[in-house]
Amino acid sequence: MEFLRPSDWDEAVAAKAAHPDAVPIAGGTDVMVDLNFDRSRPGALLDLTRVTALTDWGTDGDLLRIGAGVTYRRLIDELAGRVPGLAMASRTVGSPQIRNRGTVGGNLGSASPAGDAHPALLAAGALVELASVRGTRRVPVTDFFVGPKRSVRTPDELIAAYLVPADPGVEQFAKVGTRNAMVIAVCSFALSLDATTRTVGTGIGSAGPTPLRATEAADFLAAELPWESLGPVPAAVAARFGELVGAAARPIDDVRGRADYRRHALAVLARRTLGWAWADLGGAA
Amino acid sequence: MKVTCVVNGETRQADDVWPGESLLYVLRERLGLPGAKNACEQGECGSCTVYLDGLPVCACLVAAGQAEGRTVTTVEGLAPGAGEEQLDRVQKAFLATGAVQCGFCTPGLIVAVHDLLAREPEPSDPDIREALAGNLCRCTGYEKIMEAVRLAAAS
Numbered sequence: 001m002e003f004l005r006p007s008d009w010d011e012a013v014a015a016k017a018a019h020p021d022a023v024p025i026a027g028g029t030d031v032m033v034d035l036n037f038d039r040s041r042p043g044a045l046l047d048l049t050r051v052t053a054l055t056d057w058g059t060d061g062d063l064l065r066i067g068a069g070v071t072y073r074r075l076i077d078e079l080a081g082r083v084p085g086l087a088m089a090s091r092t093v094g095s096p097q098i099r100n101r102g103t104v105g106g107n108l109g110s111a112s113p114a115g116d117a118h119p120a121l122l123a124a125g126a127l128v129e130l131a132s133v134r135g136t137r138r139v140p141v142t143d144f145f146v147g148p149k150r151s152v153r154t155p156d157e158l159i160a161a162y163l164v165p166a167d168p169g170v171e172q173f174a175k176v177g178t179r180n181a182m183v184i185a186v187c188s189f190a191l192s193l194d195a196t197t198r199t200v201g202t203g204i205g206s207a208g209p210t211p212l213r214a215t216e217a218a219d220f221l222a223a224e225l226p227w228e229s230l231g232p233v234p235a236a237v238a239a240r241f242g243e244l245v246g247a248a249a250r251p252i253d254d255v256r257g258r259a260d261y262r263r264h265a266l267a268v269l270a271r272r273t274l275g276w277a278w279a280d281l282g283g284a285a
Numbered sequence: 286m287k288v289t290c291v292v293n294g295e296t297r298q299a300d301d302v303w304p305g306e307s308l309l310y311v312l313r314e315r316l317g318l319p320g321a322k323n324a325c326e327q328g329e330c331g332s333c334t335v336y337l338d339g340l341p342v343c344a345c346l347v348a349a350g351q352a353e354g355r356t357v358t359t360v361e362g363l364a365p366g367a368g369e370e371q372l373d374r375v376q377k378a379f380l381a382t383g384a385v386q387c388g389f390c391t392p393g394l395i396v397a398v399h400d401l402l403a404r405e406p407e408p409s410d411p412d413i414r415e416a417l418a419g420n421l422c423r424c425t426g427y428e429k430i431m432e433a434v435r436l437a438a439a440s
Contacts, residue, residue, distance in 0.1 A: 003286055003304035003350040028346040029328055035305045036326040036345060045304055049351050073340075095419020096397070098328055100340040101347070181418030182329055 002044035009053040009131075013158060015046055017133040020155035022046040026054075026069050027101035029094065030110045046158075054105065054160070063163040065129070068105025075104070083164055085120035085171030085190050092116055092175045095182055105159045108144065111151040111210075118145070118211035119190035119203030120173055121162060129161040130154075138163065145210035169194030170280040172273035175205070176257075176265045186257040189245065189269040193277045198227050202270075207249035207262045217244030217270065230283045238274055242267035290352045292316060293362030299349070308352045309333045309344035312359060320360035320392045331420030334393035335359045341400045343419075360392035363399055375399050378437035379430075386424035394420045398434050407438060 004022055006012035016022060022044035025031045034040040048054055054069030057079065064082055066075075072090040076099070080087035086104070093099050093116050107115040108128060118141070121128075127138040130153055141162070144151050153159065171192045177183030188205035200218040205211050224237045251262035279285060288311060289298045299315040307326075312318045312335070322332035326345045333344040336358040344357075363373040369380075375398045378384070385391050394417065401408055401416040408416065413434045422430060 001304040003348070005350060005353070025348055025351070028348055028351070032307060032346040032348060033327040035348075036307065041305070045348060045350070047348065047351050094328065095331065096400075096416060097331060097334055097341050097343045097419045098346075101342050181415075 001042065004044050004046045005050060006046070006048075007050050009051050009160070012046065012048060012051050013131055013133055016158050017156045019044045019046065024048055024109060024158060026103045026106045027071065027098075029098055029102045030106060030112075048105075048158070059166050060163060062166050063127075064166040065161050065163045066104070067161050068108070068159045069103050070105075072099035072102050072104075082166070082168070083120070083124070083171075084168065085123055085173050085192060086117060086164070088171070088173040089116045089120045089175070089188070089190065092173075092177075092180075092183070092185075092188075098182075104162060108151070108159050108162070109153070111145055111149050113145075113148055113208055113210055114185050114188075114206040115211065116175065116185060116188065116205065119188050119205040120171065121164070122203030122211055122213050123171065123190040123192040123201035124164040124168060125201055127163040128159060129163065130157045131160045132157040136160065142213060148209050168192065169196070169199075169201075170277045172277045172280070174269040174273050176269065184256060187249070187251070187262045187265050187269070189266055189273055191270070191273040191277050193225075193281055195227060195281055198222055198225075200225075202245065202248075204245065204249050204266060206256070207251040207266060209250065212248060212250065214245045214248035214270075217241055217248055220244055221274070225278075226283075230281065232284045233274060233278050238271045241274060242270040245270035286350065288349050288353050290354060291356045292318065293358055302349045304348070304350060306349050307345045308335070308337070308347035308349055308357070311349045311352070312344060312357070318359050318361055322389050322392055324389065328419075329421070330390070330393070331397060331417075332390050332393040334396045334420065336396065336400070341397055358396075360395050363395065373399065374440050375402065375433070375437045378433040378440060382429050382432040382436055384425060384429040384433035386422075390420060390422040390424075394422065394430060398437060401434070402438055408434065 023042040054067040057066040107117040126141040175188035176186040185206040190203040192201035202214040246263035246267040251259040324332040328343040
């Protein structure tokens with residue numbers, strides 16, 4: 001096994017082109033587990049922790065561009081006001097030790113349907129920036145995931161960054177697990193409400209072969225919310241929204257939960273996050 | 286490959302490192318520092334917690350090569366000298382309150398508490414529980430550990 005240690009982004013992209021089988025490693029919270037348990041023996045590890053370009057963030061027009069190597073800890077400490085939903089999701093990742101190392105770039109690279117960052121990225125309408133020696137492309141996160149632990153990233157590409165609206169609406173996130181820390185989600189849900197465009201974003205985690213959106217639920221809610229009056233959300237609207245979110249999931253029975261439980265819990269999370277988000281917008285209870 | 290890093294204030298070099306091995310393995314098996322414990326090897330238990338460039342991390346999830354040129358502090362590096370009198374206040378508090386039973390989780394907890402108190406000198410009980418959420422103890426039921434943290438914060 002080789003250990004490739006690029007010192008900047010150009011070197012990293014060139015190394016990936018020369019070693020398409022190299023496994024990129026940042027926080028190591030997935031990659032090292034596979035190595036420790038002898039589940040994989042890649043030909044090379046490509047260490048990205050020396051590439052400082054990956055740990056920057058800043059505005060890019062009306063988008064916020066966050067380097068793939070920014071840790072969950074830094075998302076919470078530095079970016080909670082700019083990416084509130086993603087910061088909430090970050091607080092539920094692992095433990096302090098894991099949040100000090102783990103990155104959203106790694107979450108996207110692993111492309112697990114249970115990745116904690118994914119629902120918030122889906123709800124925010126994020127773009128994923130992929131780069132190779134052939135060039136750079138930005139893929140809507142809705143098109144990024146193609147199956148369990150599979151994405152559109154090609155073997156010569158690295159995840160450079162992700163981009164979200166620089167001026168987000170209100171965002172909420174909730175996750176079901178057996179305890180408050182060190183939990184792989186049984187299911188999770190992210191919601192964003194943009195009062196300016198009167199649009200709704202959704203993201204479902206850990207209840208399908210990939211992270212999913214609930215587009216029918218989002219369209220229904222966008223049409224029914226009392227955006228003008230900011231009056232109370234009718235109970236029937238909240239209930240129907242929850243039902244539609246549950247129906248949008250494609251869960252299976254597995255060790256963490258049953259499919260019907262996941263649909264039920266998602267309906268509850270959808271109603272709850274709607275209540276919190278509506279309150280954040282200044283809406284009546 | 287070779288890995289050189291500063292461990293507990295000293296520049297150390299490990300030879301013949303396999304590129305897939307962890308910082309934890311380097312510390313324990315190559316540098317003679319068995320303080321950080323090897324338990325779950327998947328970041329779940331916190332027994333291998335060490336500081337890497339000032340942040341507590343699970344040493345089992347750091348690839349050895351990622352530590353090249355970095356600064357590592359293990360539980361062995363927290364006390365300025367040998368002997369019980371020289372122990373860090375967190376170590377003294379764990380001894381005084383009986384927060385150590387089998388002792389396997391203790392080194393990781395000591396580092397995690399040391400970091401907590403550096404960031405938050407007067408933590409509330411929920412602050413303590415949150416900070417230690419990544420450190421599992423199967424003996425104490427955590428109450429003695431809570432006592433130890435409160436005592437260390439007060440001392």
